[in-house]
Amino acid sequence: MARRMKLDLSIILEKTTELVDENGVDKLSLGSLAEKLGVRPPSLYNHFEGLNGLKQKLAIHGVEKLHEYMLQAAVGKAGDDAVRAVSEAYIQFVRTHPGLYDASNRFADTNDIELQRAQESVVKLVVQVLQAYNLNDEMAIHMVRGLRSILHGFTSIEHMGGFGMPLDIDESFLILINTFIEGIHSIISKG
Amino acid sequence: MARRMKLDLSIILEKTTELVDENGVDKLSLGSLAEKLGVRPPSLYNHFEGLNGLKQKLAIHGVEKLHEYMLQAAVGKAGDDAVRAVSEAYIQFVRTHPGLYDASNRFADTNDIELQRAQESVVKLVVQVLQAYNLNDEMAIHMVRGLRSILHGFTSIEHMGGFGMPLDIDESFLILINTFIEGIHSIISKG
DNA sequence: TTGCAAAAACTAATCTAATTAGTTATTATA
DNA sequence: TATAATAACTAATTAGATTAGTTTTTGCAA
Numbered sequence: 001m002a003r004r005m006k007l008d009l010s011i012i013l014e015k016t017t018e019l020v021d022e023n024g025v026d027k028l029s030l031g032s033l034a035e036k037l038g039v040r041p042p043s044l045y046n047h048f049e050g051l052n053g054l055k056q057k058l059a060i061h062g063v064e065k066l067h068e069y070m071l072q073a074a075v076g077k078a079g080d081d082a083v084r085a086v087s088e089a090y091i092q093f094v095r096t097h098p099g100l101y102d103a104s105n106r107f108a109d110t111n112d113i114e115l116q117r118a119q120e121s122v123v124k125l126v127v128q129v130l131q132a133y134n135l136n137d138e139m140a141i142h143m144v145r146g147l148r149s150i151l152h153g154f155t156s157i158e159h160m161g162g163f164g165m166p167l168d169i170d171e172s173f174l175i176l177i178n179t180f181i182e183g184i185h186s187i188i189s190k191g
Numbered sequence: 192m193a194r195r196m197k198l199d200l201s202i203i204l205e206k207t208t209e210l211v212d213e214n215g216v217d218k219l220s221l222g223s224l225a226e227k228l229g230v231r232p233p234s235l236y237n238h239f240e241g242l243n244g245l246k247q248k249l250a251i252h253g254v255e256k257l258h259e260y261m262l263q264a265a266v267g268k269a270g271d272d273a274v275r276a277v278s279e280a281y282i283q284f285v286r287t288h289p290g291l292y293d294a295s296n297r298f299a300d301t302n303d304i305e306l307q308r309a310q311e312s313v314v315k316l317v318v319q320v321l322q323a324y325n326l327n328d329e330m331a332i333h334m335v336r337g338l339r340s341i342l343h344g345f346t347s348i349e350h351m352g353g354f355g356m357p358l359d360i361d362e363s364f365l366i367l368i369n370t371f372i373e374g375i376h377s378i379i380s381k382g
Numbered sequence: 383t384t385g386c387a388a389a390a391a392c393t394a395a396t397c398t399a400a401t402t403a404g405t406t407a408t409t410a411t412a
Numbered sequence: 413t414a415t416a417a418t419a420a421c422t423a424a425t426t427a428g429a430t431t432a433g434t435t436t437t438t439g440c441a442a
Contacts, residue, residue: 007419029399039420042401046419051400110352119355139366141358145345146367148353153344154336161301162339164310167332175330175378176337182381183374187366190373198390220428230391233430237390242429 007037012047013061016054020099025055025106028099055107056115062097062104063118069093070125079132080181086129087151087177094155101155133184139191143184150180198228203238204252207245211290216246216297219290246298247306253288253295254309260284261316270323271372277320278342278368285346292346324375330382334375341371 015036020028030041030051037044048054073089074082094101108115126144135143154173156162163169206227211219221232221242228235239245264280265273285292299306317335326334345364347353354360 030401031399040422041399042422043420045401105347105351105353108351108353110355116355119353123356138358141356142363142366143370145348145354145363146341146370149344149348149367150337150340151344152348153340153342156296156347157336157340157343160296160299162296162299163336164301164307165314165332167329172333172336175333176340179334179337179374179378180370181374182377183370183372186373186377187370221430222428231393232428233393234391236430 007039007043007047009047009057012037012044012054013058016058017061017097017100020058020103021097023099025058025099025103028055030054052107055103056109056112058100058103059105059107059109060112060115060118062100063108063115063122065097065100066090066093066104067118067121067125070122074125074129077129082129082132083147083181084174084177086126087147087173090151091155091158091173094159098159102159105152105156133188135188147180150176198230198234198238200238200248203228203235203245204249207249208252208288208291211249211294212288214290216249216290216294219246221245243298246294247300247303249291249294250296250298250300251303251306251309253291254299254306254313256288256291257281257284257295258309258312258316261313265316265320268320273320273323274338274372275365275368277317278338278364281342282346282349282364285350289350293350296343324379326379338371341367 012033016028016033019032019036023032028051030044033054034041034044044054048057069089069092070086073085077085108119110116123144126147127140130140130143130147133143154176158169163172203224207219207224210223210227214223219242221235224245225232225235235245239248260280260283261277264276268276299310301307314335317338318331321331321334321338324334345367349360354363
């Protein structure tokens, strides 16, 4: 017999991530997680507050991981290249961790201070990336919202199989990002 | 005693829509729906195939309704104005029917022929709206995907309370749509 | 009209999964 | 080594979907 598995939250979140990336977050159950961890379901309550509590912790975990991806991609890049780099990192993250990403969006408890901190890191990173365009503070926020909408929208639709036409999806993504970048340049020169 | 409620699918979908728009689609249960309809939960199985079957029918209902909104907004408009009009209609639909919209995205059975038909109407409508830009066929699809990503992304994030900063959300939306439109013009003139 | 077949309701029972209560075993440390 | 804290366990409860089997209602044809 293997020695009793030593559980802690980081192991639990790792295994939970595997489960939700494979089966989707709606299929996550304490039964399946407990089995994967080699314990009985009630034992899990020592580590988090029920299934909903787990999903909230998972949401935070996902935002932190997304931030890591984007940060890695952004270092050493500037301007349009930086925008493209963080966008690529975003889509790559969602493709690698679809269930985790989904959890981050659907089970984010807006009151949780730790979640807020993680989300702010992402926003700040994107604000930095957009500094190259010399936007005023308000316009910078508008554009962060815009880029985020694009990234979230595209990846979500891709993941739900929403792009039906037989046309290269990666190319659509590149064109979308470039269209947005062109739009920013155009708005700057007019503004 | 009131006479027995005469149920049919359209009444059921109407009441279901009310429930999900109020409480979110994850809170939808046959118990709550049955109560609202004045019947016992098992009776509902005469009208659809279980909770999942109901959600799939609801998804189709939502896409059809979204199409109606957008169609209304598009008639008599052309070019940039038409793009802005359908975008406004989209966001208005999601704000009015957040749960129904959510269901359309999350419980869309990609094999269902009726759903496909409804989704195609939306795509065709947007293709028509973009005809003003004289894009070639492929580029038209790319841009449909782009606009859809923007609309889905923005409305989803808004609904999940993701725009935290104290900055007018409607203005962010206008700027995003205008940035996209400017981007198209710029890409056309370069392409 | 009347009577029968189909449709749609009902009750009772089953099944899955989360959760709670109460108990026991393990671990770390004083 | 004794003890307090931690984390596991079993057993029981609850909520909700679903199924089985039955009864009621309804619509149409004789």
